[in-house]
Amino acid sequence: MNGRRAVVQTMACALLLAGCAGMSTTEQRTLSGAAIGTGVGAAVGAVTGDWGWAAGGAAIGAAGGYLYDQQKQKEQRAYQQGVQAGKSQPQKK
Numbered sequence: 001m002n003g004r005r006a007v008v009q010t011m012a013c014a015l016l017l018a019g020c021a022g023m024s025t026t027e028q029r030t031l032s033g034a035a036i037g038t039g040v041g042a043a044v045g046a047v048t049g050d051w052g053w054a055a056g057g058a059a060i061g062a063a064g065g066y067l068y069d070q071q072k073q074k075e076q077r078a079y080q081q082g083v084q085a086g087k088s089q090p091q092k093k
Contacts (some may be wrong), residue, residue, distance in 0.1 A: 029069040030062050037061020 023031070041057020 003044070025072075026066065026069045029072075030065040033065020033068065034058045034062035 034056075037057035037060050039057070040061070041054040042051075044057070045051040045053040058073050
């Protein structure tokens, strides 16, 4: 029975990962944050007996994932601007 359960869990994980293939990086990072937050919230809820922690963790995790994504996009834009600025300057001989 444990072998069958492991197969089902593996298949579920594979389907979840395949579902993320068409998502933008913003969507992936927001969803990842929500999933991590839900897991942490559920763990706290299991200890305290208050399952509202899972919902709170999901919300906080999603917000954290979104903010992380926005910071990474800002860094990428700054990098690209630096590359373009470097290309537009005349080369020294």
